[in-house]
Amino acid sequence: MSDITPSLNRFHGGKVFDTARKLNVPPEEIVDFSASINPLGPPPGLKEYLFERFERVVHYPEIGAGSLARAFEDRWGLAEGSVLVGNGSTSFIYLLPAALGPGPQRIAAPAFGEYENAGLLAGCPIEYVTPDTGPPWSYSASTLLETIRPGARTVWIANPANPTGQLIPKDLLLEMARRVEGSDRFIILDEAFIEFASEHSLVVEAPRFRNLMVLRSLTKMYALPGLRLGWMVAHPDRIRELGPRLEPWAVNVLAHEAGFYCLGQDAYVRETNALIERERKALLEEFETMDSVTAYPSAANYLLVRIERPDWDAPRLADTLALRKLLIRDCSSFRNVGGRFFRMAVRTRDQNRLLMDALKELL
Template sequence: MNHETATQVVDFSASINPLGPPQSAIASLKAGIVELNHYPNPDYPQFRLGVANHHHLDEKYILPSNGAAELLTWIAWECHELEGVLLPSPCFADYKRALKTFGVKYQFYPLDDLDKGINSPQSSRLAILINNPHNPTGKLWTRLSLQPYLEKFALVIVDEAFMDFLPPQNQESLIDFIKDYDNLVILRSLTKFYSLPGLRIGYGISNPQTIAKWQKWRDPWSVNSLAEIAAVACLQDKAFQEKTWQWLPPTRESLKQGLDNIEFLQVLPSQSNFLLVKTQIPSTQLQLRLLRQKQILIRDCVSFPELGEKYFRVAVKTHIDNQKLLDELNKLSKAIVENQEWLS
């Protein structure tokens, strides 16, 4: 697919905020061009201060990163002396990628087990990774329901990449526990909420000793100057944050209802900016039909073995784009009912 074709595709496969990037970030990037002839400060003081103010933490708890992927690498190395890691099922593929890099053993737990309480006799020698809200289901756990795991496991990693999509009063972040539990690591991303995936910017939050250790392990200047500048602007942009919090719930609900009204689809409830949809049509076939004929791209779930062809995921986009998707799926639904095409 060439660049011209790619720009015409309505992309529901990437869960990126369609309201961004914020104008504040664009303006900061333009002004920051003059910084390109300097190396960034490897301690990233402005970014760390911005994150610290945003979360009411001391800067020593924060490590800027080249997206969440960089942090997963250091987490995997941190786990290499443990007996293994428990991963959620379904599971984001990059978790496994990072652990395999260092030969770390892992096994899976069903999401229902997290609700019931995971008990393991070896838990004091294990790490557990929790994705909250969970990708790809959009399920959200309360902070109080997750707190007991901080007492059970040697290391608790909580990926909160999509937590920003909830307004502060509805967030269930474990950041408030960070000062009380040295075994807690939290991952945050700025690329999804602020629509900046090309800049690769995120941060980790943990105890100061772990942060200092990872700072020594990493390559210098893993975060570029423009990413730091844009991130600082985004964290201060209260208007953009509020706009997103006002936009998402009704738009998500409208898209969910529209999908639920299509005969061969069933939508799971979500607290994030995407929806997981169960389909009677193999998702790869549906994906190919929509892309070839209508230039609409949905995310099949083949990379999640537990879900496979029976599910697909769609990002919540603008009302116009959402309606375009619904219109095309409704047309397909009518054709399927008339011709019994694809249905098992």
């Protein structure tokens, strides 16, 4: 463990508009592998569905988005009052450190940088958990169980992990939740990418535990990062405590309507997962033929890739590809990773071909 408290980290992928401005091209010409978004785009029919309801923007949104929360509860068979809906799951990432009270935040790194930022802004010391192996940086059961020992107020875990795509067994996460139950410690489980490995989700179990909060997002699977919609599952008592801390109109009218629409898109989700599984497998097989890079298996819709050539690093590669209107995520800002790794989204066959051809030419 380390008690080092770093400066605020605002490095993210998805900088399509910035890149388009720099290159003086329309944003639609940028192929974005840096943000791991469903390559099929939003669910079919959503655009028309929202247009039909556009006039509703003249009204204030529903305070608390309670009807959408109940729809999520019904969809997963959850207890009434166990879901809170917000302006993306990041809204909960910033809510929780301040709401749960002061104390060290323990982060299983590498991880999404906003866990760290949220803790720092709440005045919480940050501790980082060192992986047992790497790359691709996985944790043993004993190390993960050690993260919940006394001394930290909150433990942050992502499943699948970002940027590695590694999964933590569901049984182990449940054991961690049982061990912190009734203590002064909390587990925040970020399942932003779990719909690409949904059998590992703890959404159904979460309302049984008072010290576990599970975060979900509609950004990745439903390709809606611009609408901002996420939800949190926890014990109803915890939801009652946290709900009043959200701003009153946290979910805008169009995002609220999109949430209802997405709940009925099971066929689209199945089609997406079939595409991701097929294309991820094809990418891994192609990477195996290349000496200049190493790609690591993933349970998510992205791959972590190591650059083996000593004369290239991830920042240089990302900059070079951006000039070709191809964006990857330079992973040098992730703790424990370093400058030789990048993350790439799994996209359609034709889009993947563009990036793979560029990598073979450059490396």
